[in-house]
Amino acid sequence: VKVVAVDAKVEDPSVKAFIGVDNAKAGADFGDFVGKYVSEKLGGKAKIGIIGALNSFIQNQRKDNFVTAVQKVPGVTIGNTVDGQNVQERALAASENLVTSSPDINVIYATGEPALIGAVAALEAQGATKRVKLFGWDLSKQAVKAMDDGFLVGVVQQNPYQEGVEAINALVKLSQGTEVSPFINVPVEFVTTENIDKFKPAFK
Numbered sequence: 001v002k003v004v005a006v007d008a009k010v011e012d013p014s015v016k017a018f019i020g021v022d023n024a025k026a027g028a029d030f031g032d033f034v035g036k037y038v039s040e041k042l043g044g045k046a047k048i049g050i051i052g053a054l055n056s057f058i059q060n061q062r063k064d065n066f067v068t069a070v071q072k073v074p075g076v077t078i079g080n081t082v083d084g085q086n087v088q089e090r091a092l093a094a095s096e097n098l099v100t101s102s103p104d105i106n107v108i109y110a111t112g113e114p115a116l117i118g119a120v121a122a123l124e125a126q127g128a129t130k131r132v133k134l135f136g137w138d139l140s141k142q143a144v145k146a147m148d149d150g151f152l153v154g155v156v157q158q159n160p161y162q163e164g165v166e167a168i169n170a171l172v173k174l175s176q177g178t179e180v181s182p183f184i185n186v187p188v189e190f191v192t193t194e195n196i197d198k199f200k201p202a203f204k
Helices: 021-039 057-068 088-101 113-125 141-149 161-177
Strands: 003-006 015-020 046-052 076-083 107-110 133-137 153-156 182-185 189-191
Touching: 003 057, 003 107, 003 161, 015 088, 015 107, 015 161, 021 057, 021 107, 021 133, 021 189, 046 057, 046 113, 057 076, 076 088, 088 107, 088 113, 107 113, 113 141, 113 153
Parallel strands: 003 015, 015 182, 046 076, 046 107, 107 133, 133 153
Antiparallel strands: 153 189
């Protein structure tokens, strides 16, 4: 039986290919993106709070490589990291704890969709949408509205449709006896107010 893994790596000899995002590189590139924003829009100074999922290997990659990259800006410091565990209710509670316990934070980075949705809700509930700029992974209806409202600045958007296409292509090749690359990278796109309109129809 030929097996390919989509979106999450599975360490097993039967898995011939992983199709998904290079999370380490995307995290680093997004760190550079946020660092540039801090330099250009925030006077080069930011204290960044992180909402992660510390039980997730790929979200830790997104977190660790982001931190390494964004700290190239001398005025950036990393504040508290809270664990949303990639579960919506826990991510919301962790987000609220971060916002209320860290009034000096002016940037938040969320490493996955539950964390980003939680951050949006927490900032709205705490009336902190003016003092905190938000960055994160994976669009949702809540994220689209937050970007329209001006406090969500940038989102790393994956391409699940293309991941599906690449998975089927890989399986067809494997079934024909052709070797495939063990890692098939599906690039991400950074979404801002400049290009969000093309994504909005998916979240009506």
